Amino acid sequence: MINSSQKKEIHPSRKAFAKVDDFTKDETWRIFRIMAEFVESFETMSSQGPLITVFGSARTKPDNIFYQEAEKMGRLLAENGYGVITGGGPGIMEAVNKGAFEAEGNSIGLNIALPSEQLPNNYQTESLFFRYFFIRKVCFLKYTLGVIVFPGGFGTMDEFFEAVTLVQTEKINRIPTIMVGKKYWAPLLEWQKNAVLAEGMINQDDLKLFKLVDNAQEAMDYLLECHKFGVQNTVK
Numbered sequence: 001m002i003n004s005s006q007k008k009e010i011h012p013s014r015k016a017f018a019k020v021d022d023f024t025k026d027e028t029w030r031i032f033r034i035m036a037e038f039v040e041s042f043e044t045m046s047s048q049g050p051l052i053t054v055f056g057s058a059r060t061k062p063d064n065i066f067y068q069e070a071e072k073m074g075r076l077l078a079e080n081g082y083g084v085i086t087g088g089g090p091g092i093m094e095a096v097n098k099g100a101f102e103a104e105g106n107s108i109g110l111n112i113a114l115p116s117e118q119l120p121n122n123y124q125t126e127s128l129f130f131r132y133f134f135i136r137k138v139c140f141l142k143y144t145l146g147v148i149v150f151p152g153g154f155g156t157m158d159e160f161f162e163a164v165t166l167v168q169t170e171k172i173n174r175i176p177t178i179m180v181g182k183k184y185w186a187p188l189l190e191w192q193k194n195a196v197l198a199e200g201m202i203n204q205d206d207l208k209l210f211k212l213v214d215n216a217q218e219a220m221d222y223l224l225e226c227h228k229f230g231v232q233n234t235v236k
Helices: 004-008 012-017 023-045 065-079 092-102 133-142 154-168 182-197 204-208 216-226
Strands: 051-055 083-086 107-112 126-130 147-149 177-180 211-213
Touching: 023 126, 023 133, 051 065, 051 092, 051 133, 051 154, 065 083, 065 092, 065 177, 065 216, 083 092, 092 107, 107 133, 126 133, 133 154, 147 154, 154 177, 177 216, 182 204, 182 211, 211 216
Parallel strands: 051 083, 051 147, 083 107, 107 126, 147 177, 177 211
Antiparallel strands: none
């Protein structure tokens, strides 16, 4: 005989994966909402000047060395005439925005509502707010002259691999892509060499699409070397 507590139990797959809403009924209006978000963000971003996108964890605390290096990164970029683009949240994003903001540089945050982590930081000269991740991702790369990646989790790695993949597949022009933190990123790079490259999933030249450095100053030096004879944006 089934008792009342058993009757109320919901299968884990239903909780995790099953949704009964009919999403198709709103599809037409969703298209207009997507178009509006593209138009608004494009109009704002197109007038911001030379920009560098910086990715990194939202969970990094101010007493962490990577937070301090990210703040220095924002300051160095501003002092060298670049504005910064971040995700607008806490952690590495806040640090980069803070460094640029306090150096009186252009400090842009591409904010998005998330179930956790994402609260806009207070160091943005221009703040955009997105509903859709994919539109936000377009703006991260469409308006940048380079990408700098500080230590982070799934989101940071997603953003790094997307940038490298778009260059690898020649969907965007090549731009400097810099990873900061040799000790942190070393296991990932070893996996790329010992597994991905070894199995023929990438070519040796693909590992040259990004540069690994140890700190903000090295990242700045490499970026300036890349831009020594001019710059190009990502759009082909």
